[in-house]
Amino acid sequence: METPVYRDRPVSFVRRSGRMSEAQDRAWAELSPFYLLSVERDAAATSVRPGSAIDPAEVWGRRAPLIVEIGSGQGHQIVSAAAARPDADFLAVEVFAAGLARTMLDAEREGLRNLRLVEANAPEVLEHMLPVASVDELWLFFPDPWHKNKHTKRRLVAPEFARIAAQALRPGGTLRLATDWQDYADQMRAVLDEAAEFERDFPGEWAERFDGRVLTAFERKGLRVGRDIRDLTYTRRTP
Structure with missing residues (x-):
């Protein structure tokens, strides 16, 4: 029997598996050849092999501003943004297969050609899949807060994240974040x-x-229980 392979560092997500609907299965089969980027894997199922960077101009067939959303969920944010900005290219990064399938369905319904998706661990996408200084905006909206004390080490926004986010962003590029957990907002800042x-x-x-x-379900839930929504915006300094 083949020995399972595990990462040597914790990841910032729980890999959700679960049954997809018939429509989602169809989306995966019929729409993924266009929307879903193929990934050269390393050790784990959602990993990205070092040295396997894409060429955005080749993927999207043009040179345009590139906006990347980490943790795109069911795609409500990025589909809306891609529809509103046909002049820009968009990449959704997510590990939840059903969410990616839903995103593809909505993208097809909108007739979007400027959106692509990747099923992979976000830090590895930033570090290994995206060329240095290729991203104009990087979005991280309502990431998992890992609110239990024993789990906070899994939070994505830590010093290592700042390094790899800066690597992917062009000088003058924008990092946008939002959360409804005050202590995570404090940590991010x-x-x-x-x-x-x-x-x-x-x-x-x-x-x-x-x-x-x-206004996504995550933000509505936070507002419903009385949490303050905290936004943060940072600019990538010119080296």
């Missing part, structure tokens, strides 16, 4: 304020709500 590669793009304590962010 502390990490990015300390990162030499980034500078704040907002006065005061928090950024204004990003106009391009749609």
